[in-house]
Amino acid sequence: xxxxxxxxxxLKPSSPSSExxxxxxEALGEPGKLAVKRxxxxxAEQESILSSGxxxxxxxLGITSTLAVALYLANTASNDDAPxxxxxxxxxxxxxxxxxxxxxxxxxxxxHGISNASIAAFAExxxxxxxxxxxxxxxxxxxxIVDRPGQAPARRYRYRFLDxxxxxxxxxxxxxxxxxxxxxxxxxxxxxY
Amino acid sequence: MSxxxxxxxxxxxxxxxxxxxxxxxxxxxxxxxxxxxxxFVRIWRLYGHTGEVPPxxxxxxxxxxxxxxxxxxERRGHREQKVALDAATEASWFDRSLExxxxxxxxxxxxxxxxxxxxxxxxLKIWGEMTFEDIGNTLxxxxxxxxxxxxxxxxxxRVWVPHVLTDDKLNx
Numbered sequence: 001x002x003x004x005x006x007x008x009x010x011l012k013p014s015s016p017s018s019e020x021x022x023x024x025x026e027a028l029g030e031p032g033k034l035a036v037k038r039x040x041x042x043x044a045e046q047e048s049i050l051s052s053g054x055x056x057x058x059x060x061l062g063i064t065s066t067l068a069v070a071l072y073l074a075n076t077a078s079n080d081d082a083p084x085x086x087x088x089x090x091x092x093x094x095x096x097x098x099x100x101x102x103x104x105x106x107x108x109x110x111x112h113g114i115s116n117a118s119i120a121a122f123a124e125x126x127x128x129x130x131x132x133x134x135x136x137x138x139x140x141x142x143x144x145i146v147d148r149p150g151q152a153p154a155r156r157y158r159y160r161f162l163d164x165x166x167x168x169x170x171x172x173x174x175x176x177x178x179x180x181x182x183x184x185x186x187x188x189x190x191x192x193y
Numbered sequence: 194m195s196x197x198x199x200x201x202x203x204x205x206x207x208x209x210x211x212x213x214x215x216x217x218x219x220x221x222x223x224x225x226x227x228x229x230x231x232x233f234v235r236i237w238r239l240y241g242h243t244g245e246v247p248p249x250x251x252x253x254x255x256x257x258x259x260x261x262x263x264x265x266x267e268r269r270g271h272r273e274q275k276v277a278l279d280a281a282t283e284a285s286w287f288d289r290s291l292e293x294x295x296x297x298x299x300x301x302x303x304x305x306x307x308x309x310x311x312x313x314x315x316x317l318k319i320w321g322e323m324t325f326e327d328i329g330n331t332l333x334x335x336x337x338x339x340x341x342x343x344x345x346x347x348x349x350x351r352v353w354v355p356h357v358l359t360d361d362k363l364n365x
Binding site (some may be wrong): 004005007009011012013014015020021023024025027028032033098137139140142157159163 | 198199200201204208209210212213226229230233234236238241243244245257285286287288297300301304315319320347350351354
């Protein structure tokens with residue numbers, strides 16, 4: 001019986017056609033756009049990784065200390081002869097001047113005041129892989145109808161996400177795990193008629 | 194960073210098994226897609242904003258719609274029913290890999306030969322990955338009935354689908 005069940009499971013049901021999915025999207029209309037998720041753009045090359053906000057806003061200042069400690073440990077473990085670096089020396093002082101960066105760049109950087117380019121260059125030098133990111137939907141709530149001054153009322157939905165990021169360094173068998181809660185509020189305008 | 198509706202990810206994961214069930218429930222492939230679309234849209238409009246819709250809800254909706262549509266068609270006097278049934282027998286339910294095309298066709302033929310009530314339990318259990326309790330809720334039958342239909346179906350399939358001789362057995 002087990003063999004038969006296994007053989008049955010090996011059969012893969014035919015997937016719906018792409019035309020069907022297009023039709024489905026049209027049929028869903030606006031309700032299909034209520035719940036959305038952010039997906040990172042696929043990086044074609046390093047420059048696009050940096051410019052696409054690969055290290056994005058979801059990482060905040062708390063990561064700084066974790067990253068610094070982990071890198072410090074990894075560095076000392078892999079090379080005992082190397083001079084011990086302090087976490088603060090990882091980032092050039094000039095890069096810490098956030099005022100010199102465009103606002104958009106500051107927003108996209110996970111570490112406050114440190115550009116994406118600096119983080120990526122440093123991570124690459126130290127043998128860290130590109131971070132694995134995923135977005136976990138923790139919950140959603142319909143908060144009812146809200147008034148908007150000068151506009152039609154809207155229904156408010158609140159989504160709670162957990163943005164998870166894992167950095168891995170295969171050379172030192174080290175990883176850093178970050179989980180950051182995030183909320184998104186979606187207002188769906190209502191037709192008063 | 195791009196924004197993608199959650200339903201697309203959800204549907205990529207569950208769409209194939211839902212379509213399979215819709216094909217089993219519908220009279221022809223075209224009806225199956227309509228059935229799936231209507232069931233999915235109904236459920237997603239109700240619960241989609243949560244981003245987490247149990248597939249069992251859509252399975253259940255497909256089945257109820259299929260029953261309604263059968264009744265509707267009966268009222269219309271079985272119009273085009275024969276054409277529909279002929280078409281339904283032609284469309285394959287499963288992807289057929291090149292190396293096991295014949296074997297897959299044989300297994301599919303055996304599954305489709307099962308009585309409808311056993312067929313739907315097999316589909317929900319094997320490809321829908323549902324528990325007997327969920328299957329019972331979806332089909333409005335008891336857990337024990339679902340389990341026994343599954344067992345009977347497997348026994349029939351075991352008789353209809355001959356065992357494949359593995360390399361080891363062939364060498365003996």
